[in-house]
Amino acid sequence: MVRVVRPGGDEAEANERLNWQMQVLRSMVAHDDRTGTPDIARPGSELAGDDRVTAPFHTSHLVHYALGVASDALRTTLLLMDDGTDIRVPMIGLYPLLRTVIEGSALATWLVAPDDRLERVKRTLETRLSDLIHDDKAVIVAATIEPSDNAAELSDKSKTLRENARRVRAEKRRLREHAARVGVELDLSGRPGFGPLLQAIAPVIGMSIGEVRGVWHFVSGLTHPSLSRAISMADVELKQPNGDGTVTATMSANLATVNLAIDAALLGYKTALETVGRRGGRxxxxxTDASLPVPPNFRRVWNDR
Structure with a gap:
């Protein structure tokens, strides 16, 4: 069930927070429009130096794409919510977008956050390795041999698997050799998942591990068809009994939960822009937007920093 939130409302605090968040969303999208798609590694910057060490597996390419993913999802969030007059809040549809903002921002931050260059290089190479591992798995699954395959299909799939295996072995070897040349020991399983990754950047965001990683877990869970998670984090309204021992109920988004998820996405993206800008000389x-009103005192997740 889609809710339409108007400037007034029964949930006063959550409503006030949501209206303030919409102002921040518009401001961030306008900021992205002004900055465009800049070169995030200016000559002489630390990030440009990282690129020299990691080439041809440039750190800035990974970071730029991660920021782009987060920015696109943030912009789509605004398109979904802003109907010109009121605020549109779907029951679930926001959460996959906000999760994408959180994860894209987190990856960009994690890649450039360490002060130690070799640690940044290690993270870049392990991220490249993770991409390779996941791409390999996708090809293997797509080329699964089925009992109904004819001779031509079997031949095509076998060829695909052989060529993919050769390519993956060669790319893994390139990454290992590059790591050895620059003095980095790779974890051959690739970079950590987003849970440990968010835990690692919690100090950069300036919040506790429980807040940073915990909110991601909640938002991530709401992107899956989990009835228990949805019921625990949504508003459920019981209707009239049906007369047969059952009761009809409707489920809609809980505004406090929406506040929490948007706060996490906004703060994550803000942190990523600051961290990447500092490392890249940008x-x-x-x-920043000094014209925004003081944020309502509703959720600490924003941290108002």
């Missing part, structure tokens, strides 16, 4: 990449 302080103008950081978002």
């Amino acid at each position: 302080d103008d990449l950081a978002w």
Whole structure:
């Protein structure tokens, strides 16, 4: 069930927070429009130096794409919610977008956050390795041999698997050799998942591990068809009994939960812009807007920093 939230409402605090968040969303999207798609590694910057060490597996390519993913999802969130007059809040549809903002922002931050260059290089190479591992698995699954396959299909799939295996072996070897040349020991399983990754950047965001990783777990869970998670985090309204021992109920988004998820996405993206801008010599990449009103005192997740 889609809710339409108007400037007034029964859930006063959550409503006030949501209206403030919409102002921040519009401001961030306008900021992205102004900065465009800049070169995030200016000559002489630390990130440009990282690129020299990681080439041809450039750190800035990974970071730029991660920021782009987060920015696109943030922009789509605004398109979904803003109907010109009121605020549109779907029961579930926001959460996959906000999860994408959180994860894209987190990856960009994690890649460039360490002060130690070799640690940044290690993270870049392990991220490249993870991409390779996941791409390999996708090809293997897509080329699964079925009992109904004819001779031509079997031949095509076998050829695909052989060529993919050769390519993956060669790419893994390139990554290992590059790591050895620059003095980095790779974890051959690739980079950590988003849970440990968010835990690692919690100090950069300036919040506790429980807040940073915990919110991601909640938002991530709401992107899956989990009835228990949805019921625990949504508003459920019981209707009239049906007369047969059952009761009809409707489920809609809980505004406090929506506040929490949007706060996490906004703060994650803000942190990513600041961290990448500082490492890449692009302080103008950081978002700020002195014209915004003071944020309502409703959720600590934003941290109002």
